[in-house]
Amino acid sequence: MDFAFTQEQEAFRNELKEFIKREFPPEWRHVKGFFEVLRVSKEDWKIHVAMARKFGEKGWLSLAWPKEYGGRNSPILQNILTEELAYNECPGYDIFGVGMVAPALIIYGSEEQKRTFLPRIGRGEIMWCEGLSEPDAGSDLASLKTTAVKDGDYYVVNGQKVWTSGAHLADWGLVLVRTDPAAPKKHRGLSFFFVDMKTPGITVHTLLNMAGEYEFNEVFFDGVRVPEENLVGGENKGWYVTMALLNFERSTIPVPAIARRNLDYLLDYARQKEFLDPVIRNRLAELIVECEIARLAHYRSVWLMEKGTVPIWEPAMDKAYSLELAQRVDALGMQLLGDYSGLIEGSKWAPWNGRWPYLYLRSIGHTLEAGSSEVDRILISQAGLGLPR
Numbered sequence: 001m002d003f004a005f006t007q008e009q010e011a012f013r014n015e016l017k018e019f020i021k022r023e024f025p026p027e028w029r030h031v032k033g034f035f036e037v038l039r040v041s042k043e044d045w046k047i048h049v050a051m052a053r054k055f056g057e058k059g060w061l062s063l064a065w066p067k068e069y070g071g072r073n074s075p076i077l078q079n080i081l082t083e084e085l086a087y088n089e090c091p092g093y094d095i096f097g098v099g100m101v102a103p104a105l106i107i108y109g110s111e112e113q114k115r116t117f118l119p120r121i122g123r124g125e126i127m128w129c130e131g132l133s134e135p136d137a138g139s140d141l142a143s144l145k146t147t148a149v150k151d152g153d154y155y156v157v158n159g160q161k162v163w164t165s166g167a168h169l170a171d172w173g174l175v176l177v178r179t180d181p182a183a184p185k186k187h188r189g190l191s192f193f194f195v196d197m198k199t200p201g202i203t204v205h206t207l208l209n210m211a212g213e214y215e216f217n218e219v220f221f222d223g224v225r226v227p228e229e230n231l232v233g234g235e236n237k238g239w240y241v242t243m244a245l246l247n248f249e250r251s252t253i254p255v256p257a258i259a260r261r262n263l264d265y266l267l268d269y270a271r272q273k274e275f276l277d278p279v280i281r282n283r284l285a286e287l288i289v290e291c292e293i294a295r296l297a298h299y300r301s302v303w304l305m306e307k308g309t310v311p312i313w314e315p316a317m318d319k320a321y322s323l324e325l326a327q328r329v330d331a332l333g334m335q336l337l338g339d340y341s342g343l344i345e346g347s348k349w350a351p352w353n354g355r356w357p358y359l360y361l362r363s364i365g366h367t368l369e370a371g372s373s374e375v376d377r378i379l380i381s382q383a384g385l386g387l388p389r
Helices: 007-023 042-058 075-087 097-108 111-122 238-252 255-272 278-306 314-342 351-367 373-384
Strands: 128-131 147-151 154-162 172-178 190-196 202-208 214-227
Touching: 007 042, 007 075, 075 238, 075 255, 075 278, 097 111, 097 128, 097 172, 097 238, 147 172, 154 172, 154 190, 172 238, 190 214, 190 238, 238 278, 238 314, 255 278, 255 314, 255 351, 278 314, 314 351, 314 373
Parallel strands: 128 172
Antiparallel strands: 147 154, 154 214, 172 190, 202 214
């Protein structure tokens, strides 16, 4: 692995930092954790979309794409983008559309699908959500029950998805459904579709999570007609598209930058309050080291993609370690803030506008999303270490 950035990469990082200072409203920084925009209000969402358009004009939402599709063929440049946006809490990056849908589409999509969706994603014109999990199909995703039945030039979709982050805000969704109930192996009867979230028959119910935020949703499909041209990768081949999509999800979300950002807040707080006794100093030092380990593991996955290799187990290691680290950082925040850790947004005494209770409670889900930590460890053990099933 190359540990040094090239002159081009360093120049891009500097240009990006100056752009954020100039274009992102200062009053929004360090208030909402704005990179993770799925819990914001509809008014806040407008800022996210406006920033996405600005990045699209600069060509920064397609940095990892091949040049023939308007990109610069550089996953590392894309990761520099997400890292800086996450650390500076700047919105404008659609983790689903740019980070997951587009790269999966480049591998499995038809040329017509690429011409239809990639330019709009690259310009920041459409935002996406991910319809995979169901009430009875989470880690065992191949057991999903939502069906799609062919009817002329359409597929008719019926069923339910849950934990669909951002479905209440998204323009389009990716949906994995069952098209062959009689398939000898469950995963071989699944198909992958793009669905316009405004299609008649789609009902979105927003769920209040344990942190008191609206981020997740139930999505119901009742006779939803999806054009056959929105089928990606071929009928009954959706499992392979989904596995690629999850691989990109695990390797494109800049969790190490988010963890380090929150840790730096704690460092400042501990200095201000003179909490730096030997025990706290050692714990903070340990977490700083862990953040750097997570960052290097994350960049290893990205570096492999930059070299044209498709990482299999490395993104699972990256994701499991980073998100478990984020949990540890947020737990330490609750310890350091003491009685103040329970104060929520709106309290004049709450550090960082009361964000820490949200961060801590929301972190409980980190080891479940994008594939649970148990699933990650199975993938690492089998694909990485060659252990038997």
